[in-house]
Amino acid sequence: MDVFACAGCGTELTAPVSRVALPVHAHHGAWEELHPPLMESATYAVDSRPTGPPWRLWEEVGEEAAARQGVYAPVYSVSFGARNRIVIAPGDSRSMALIPEKCEGYCRGVDGRAGPNLACEECGRAVATRMDDCGMWQTVWLEPDAVVCRPSGLLPAGPPPCWDDLERAEHRVPPVEPDGSWSRRWEAAVGVVLAHLVATTAGGPVILPAGPVAELLGHAVGRCLPAGPGARTVGLAGPGVAPPRPRPAVLLVPLHPLTGETWRPAGDEGAVVPLDSGVWAYFAHPGETSPMPASGVLPEGVLRDDYPLPSQPWYPLMPNRRAFADTLVGLPAIRAPQLRRFRDERR
Incomplete structure (x- = not known):
C-alpha cells in the first residue's frame, strides 16, 4: 500500500491506499443529483488524460494541439490540466484544508472550476481538489506535481484485484x-x-x-x-x-x-x-x-x-x-x- 505526501514539506496527505483501475464513470454522473464517493475506501486511481482547468476553446487550440491533449474532434473547450492526477475517496484524505476563495460550485458543493481548492495544513501548498457538487461523484483529486508517493509499510488487506x-x-x-x-x-x-x-x-x-x-x-x-x-x-x-x-x-x-x-x-x-x-x-x-x-x-x-x-x-x-x-x-x-x-x- 502507498501513502501520498506533500512534495513541499513531506506531510502525509492520505491514509494508506492501494491502486486500482480508474472507473469508467469517474467524470460522468447524473445532473442535479448528489452522488456517493467514486472510490472505495483505501483505494486510489490515476487518470492519464489531461483533466480540469485550465480550459481553452477549440477555436483557439486547433486540431493538432487538441489531438495532443487526446481530443480528436471539435468540442467547446479542451482541458490543459495536469495528466496523471490521482483520485481518492474524500474519507482517505488527511491534513488538508479547504482554500475558501477557491470553493466555487454550481449549487450544492464545490466543482473545482478554479483549480486546486485543498492546501496542505502544514505548509499551505495547494495540493488537491475536492469535488462533490451535484452531478459529480465525491472525490479528492491530488495534483501529481504537488505530491509524492511513498510505500506505507503496510500490506494490503487482500491480494490485488485480478x-x-x-x-x-x-x-x-x-x-x-x-x-x-x-x-x-x-x-x-x-x-x-x-x-x-x-x-x-x-x-x-x-x-x-x-x-x-x-x-x-x-x-x-x-x-x-x-x-x-x-x-x-x-x-x-x-x-x-x-x-x-x-x-x-x-x-x-x-x-x-x-x-x-x-x-x-x-x-x-x-x-x-x-x-x-x-x-x-x-x-x-x-x-x-x-x-x-x-x-x-x-x-x-x-x-x-x-x-x-x-x-x-x-x-x-x-x-x-x-x-x-x-x-x-x-x-x-x-x-x-x-x-x-x-x-x-x-x-
Whole structure:
C-alpha cells in the first residue's frame, strides 16, 4: 500500500491506499443529483488524460494541439490540466484544508472550476481538489506535481484485484439501484461502450447477442446505430467465457480491475470493445435470477426464488450522453470522414 505526501514539506496527505483501475464513470454522473464517493475506501486511481482547468476553446487550440491533449474532434473547450492526477475517496484524505476563495460550485458543493481548492495544513501548498457538487461523484483529486508517493509499510488487506475477481458475486454491479432507477454507473458504462461500438463499426449496424446484453443494451444501440444489411455480430467474451464460435465480428470484453487494460483472447487480433468490469461481470456471471418457482427438489446451486420480482424502471436504459460524447471524441477513429459525418449528424 502507498501513502501520498506533500512534495513541499513531506506531510502525509492520505491514509494508506492501494491502486486500482480508474472507473469508467469517474467524470460522468447524473445532473442535479448528489452522488456517493467514486472510490472505495483505501483505494486510489490515476487518470492519464489531461483533466480540469485550465480550459481553452477549440477555436483557439486547433486540431493538432487538441489531438495532443487526446481530443480528436471539435468540442467547446479542451482541458490543459495536469495528466496523471490521482483520485481518492474524500474519507482517505488527511491534513488538508479547504482554500475558501477557491470553493466555487454550481449549487450544492464545490466543482473545482478554479483549480486546486485543498492546501496542505502544514505548509499551505495547494495540493488537491475536492469535488462533490451535484452531478459529480465525491472525490479528492491530488495534483501529481504537488505530491509524492511513498510505500506505507503496510500490506494490503487482500491480494490485488485480478481477472478472477470478476467471478465473485460482490464484483457484479446490478443495473438497477435499490430505489428502482437505473444505475448511474451503468448509464456511464453504456455511453462508453456505445462510443467504442460506433468507432469500431464506423457507425454501421450491429446484431447483439440474445439475452441480457440485447435486453439491456438493445434500446441504446438501436437509437444510435442504424439497422440494415451488413450488420456486424457482437458477442461476449472474457476470463472464463470463451468467445462464441464462429467468432463474432466484435467482442464485448472486460477491463482489468487493477490495470484497466482491455482483455483479449490469446492470439486473437479481431475487434474488441472494452466494458466496465462490474457491468461485464453482471452479463457473464449474473447468478441465480429466475423468477419462476422450482418444483420438486432444488438442484444443487439453485437458490430459493420465492422472492418478489425486482423493481424495474419504466423507461429503457439509456447512455450517459456526456460519457458517450467525451469517449467518442477521445478515440482517434473519429477522424475518419464517415465517423465525422456520423458525429456531425447527431450533435
